Amino acid sequence: MAAGRRLWLLMAFSVLLGGLLYYFLSGWPFYLDPEMEIDPGRPYTLKFWDYPLPLVWKDGTTYLEFVQGVIEDFQREYPNVQIIYHPLGFATGPGELSQALASGRPPDIYSEPFPTQMVHHQGLQVPVTHYMPPEDKAFYHPLVLALQEAKDDIWAWPAWVSPQVWIGNRQLLREGGLDVEQVQTLGWNWEDYMALAQGFEGKNHGGFVFSTGSCLELFSNLLANNGLVGEKDDDFPLKLEETATLFQTLHAEGLWRDATEKWPWVKEFWEGKIALLGPVNGWVIRGSGVGARRSRHCPELVFLPPPHRLGAREYIKPIVARVCVFRQRRYRGADNVKVAMEFARYFSHRQGQGLAPQLWALPAFNSRSLLDKENNELSLANIQFLLRAQNYLLPTIIAQNQWEREDWKKEVLAPRLQKLLKGEINPREFATLIEEELKNES
Amino acid sequence: MMYNRLLLFFLCFLLLFTPKISATSSGPHCNCEGQPPLEKTRPPIQGEVVFHLQAGLAKLGYYRGALDGIYGSELARAVSRLQLDLGLPATGNVDAILWAYLAWMVEKPAMGRSKAPPQGDISILVDTDALILIVYADKEPHKIYPVAIGKWGTPTPLGEWVIRDMTSVWKGPFGARWMGLSCPFGSYGIHGTDNPSSIGWETSGGCVRMYNHDVIELYDWVAPETPVTIIGTRGYPLFHSLGPGDVSQSVVYLQWRLRELGLQVGRADGVYGEATEGAIRELQFFYQLPADGIADANLLYILGFGGGE
Known part of the structure; x- marks a missing residue:
């Protein structure tokens, strides 16, 4: 009887001890050691999450084949590293990551072409600051790195940068009287834009200037280039009323058209009926017009900055694809983090070099290498413009606020913009309403 | 001759019972047209169908006249001779039974010798440019057959289908076997033919036609849900928006x-x-x-x- 009781007590004690060990070890303090060597004798398994991009190279290589090639190249150097690739959907991927972070088991490497936030998880996301060799750092544009900075740390490896430029038909713009080279170098303002657009209307020769963004996209673009940046943060720096007035004028005078309307603007651009598209995702133009580009009548494309207010310089909204590294809540060691970092660094370099020419974007690492690429579809002038555009990338402070939150834009901004366009409210009332919303938010 | 009569009896049996089967079930159906009945008239019937008849009878040694597509007296006599040999009334007119007999007798064998049944996962690829049907076993080509595909106006549907329904009765244009496809925008299938001379041409109503010997062999190798991929370069551009619920x-x-x-x-x-x-x-x-x-x-x-x- 006594022996039986002792056995029960021993079992209960074992269970209790096991539970305590699990509790404490799972939250065991972790340390990061960038100098830690990767053990060539230890097998490592890395979970790699990525968004397969709908791209096919000229030789028929698909994005997934490209990624497979990068992984195999890495494994040649590190044969003891197994990489488990998990493709994500654009719509469902961010949710999957949130769930994985909440459960404490995120992927080791997470590649995101459209970053949703700077730091996904304060405890599990590992900053890359101390893992970035100084010689590497010199090959990144300071503003591109700044876009990954928060709290004195760099939070991801930038892979490629796509400055969201306006795209024009060089011949039509010249016919409209625009000095394209000057605009590419010195920029232009809204008065220049309106004069150009009105000129096309008067000449009636089939060339139009259209903004193809949705009204939300155009308004954000106007706002960024009409006084938002460089102002103090504590009062309302947004020139909301002025921006709303300009927005209303452009609409009233028919100087832009909403891309969400069902009209074939992509086709019309390639047919030489549209002089300027903006704000527009350049990949739309790159991805289309395969047939047009083979014909003799293909429009010569020219990249332009968005117009800005008088006396200022334009700000260009970028997309900076990046690769993040996470640790597991149940820490697997500093060498595991090191090997994940090594792959993230390697992948970001290779992805930048491989994808940038496909996307008419710049590799984040050594962006000037785009000039050396053979068979580049972009003209030298456009590549040089993209390189210059890096100097005017919209700072992080803007990309982080509610102006970039899709739900906020759709639920708060869009209905008020519609009221403004219908004339139900004037620009002053619009500005007041938005300011109130912003106050409520804060 | 005994073999021919037995074959004829078999075909008659199939033709007699096919309408009953069709009447009691939805049965196979598509746009393919069977060979029409022919008879000697004044002025004589002319056309491609008559040419096929002349060619078939010439191959069997019953007709030695010109292959001119005209249903003249010499052709009618050749038909009568065949009918007499088969123990049928010598009317000189061609009906469905005679077409079926001709189809069977003038066929060519498939490309390559007859093979053992394929093992593993069976799939079918129809290449409408090359006018061939390839049977794959575990993704390896097993046998190639010549086929006929749809005319320009009634193209064969390209896509990735599966075999839905299968019928092993002789029915006019379907010949010896029918394997219906899962295509949602029309009724199409892989079937035999009563016009073997059409194989190798774009002549059907959209179905994939095979020689009857071939389709009988293929029929035994497949089952419902067998994948059938039809590829080709013929197509038409998209001129309109597409959205959820569209089928085309x-x-x-x-x-x-x-x-x-x-x-x-x-x-x-x-x-x-x-x-x-x-x-x-x-x-x-x-x-x-x-x-x-x-x-x-x-x-x-x-x-x-x-x-x-």
């Missing part, structure tokens, strides 16, 4: 293009379902267009279809 050949082209881009669309079955809609949304997200799941004129243009309303 255009949707197949769209699905193939999306798959080329690495997007998941499942089987290219011509149905704009959830998978296709999801793939379109992914693409719209990538291009930062409104993600409504509809392939509008702009998206179709980006995908290289050059359409637009």
Whole structure:
């Protein structure tokens, strides 16, 4: 009887001890050691999450084949590293990551072409600051790195940068009287834009200037280039009323058209009926017009900055694809983090070099290498413009606020913009309403 | 001659019972037309069908006249001689039984010798450019057959289908066997023929026609749900937007293009379902267009279809 009781007590004690060990070890303090060597004798398994991009190279290589090639190249150097690739959907991927972070088991490497936030998880996301060799750092544009900075740390490896430029038909713009080279170098303002657009209307020769963004996209673009940046943060720096007035004028005078309307603007651009598209995702133009580009009548494309207010310089909204590294809540060691970092660094370099020419974007690492690429579809002038555009990338402070939150834009901004366009409210009332919303938010 | 009579009896048996089978079930159906009955008239019947009859009888040694497509006296006499040999009334007219007999007798064997049944996962590929049907066993080619496909006006549906219904009765234009396809925008199948001279040409109402010997062999190798992929370069551009619920050949082209881009669309079955809609949304997200799941004129243009309303 006594022996039986002792056995029960021993079992209960074992269970209790096991539970305590699990509790404490799972939250065991972790340390990061960038100098830690990767053990060539230890097998490592890395979970790699990525968004397969709908791209096919000229030789028929698909994005997934490209990624497979990068992984195999890495494994040649590190044969003891197994990489488990998990493709994500654009719509469902961010949710999957949130769930994985909440459960404490995120992927080791997470590649995101459209970053949703700077730091996904304060405890599990590992900053890359101390893992970035100084010689590497010199090959990144300071503003591109700044876009990954928060709290004195760099939070991801930038892979490629796509400055969201306006795209024009060089011949039509010249016919409209625009000095394209000057605009590419010195920029232009809204008065220049309106004069150009009105000129096309008067000449009636089939060339139009259209903004193809949705009204939300155009308004954000106007706002960024009409006084938002460089102002103090504590009062309302947004020139909301002025921006709303300009927005209303452009609409009233028919100087832009909403891309969400069902009209074939992509086709019309390639047919030489549209002089300027903006704000527009350049990949739309790159991805289309395969047939047009083979014909003799293909429009010569020219990249332009968005117009800005008088006396200022334009700000260009970028997309900076990046690769993040996470640790597991149940820490697997500093060498595991090191090997994940090594792959993230390697992948970001290779992805930048491989994808940038496909996307008419710049590799984040050594962006000037785009000039050396053979068979580049972009003209030298456009590549040089993209390189210059890096100097005017919209700072992080803007990309982080509610102006970039899709739900906020759709639920708060869009209905008020519609009221403004219908004339139900004037620009002053619009500005007041938005300011109130912003106050409520804060 | 005894063999011929037995064969004729067998064909008559099939032809007599086929209408009953058709009447009691939905049965196979498609746009393919059988060979019409022919008779000697004044002025004489002329045309391609008569030419096929002349060619068939010439091959069997009953007709030695000109292959001119005219149903003249010499041709009528040749038909009568055949009928007498088969123990049929010598009317000189051609009916469904005689067409079936001719089809059977003048056929050519398939490319390559008859093979043992394929083992493993069976799938079928029809190449409408090369006019061939390839049977695959575990993704390795097993046997190639010549086929006829749809005319320009009634093209064979390209896409990824499966075999739905199977029938082993002789029925006029379907010949010895019928294997219906899952194509949702029309009734199409793989079947035999009562006009073997059409094999190797674009002559059908959209179905894939085979020699009867071949289709009998193939029939025993497949089962319902066997995948059938039909490929080819013939097609027509997309001129309109496509959206959820659409069912058409255009949707197949769209699905193939999306798959080329690495997007998941499942089987290219011509149905704009959830998978296709999801793939379109992914693409719209990538291009930062409104993600409504509809392939509008702009998206179709980006995908290289050059359409637009």
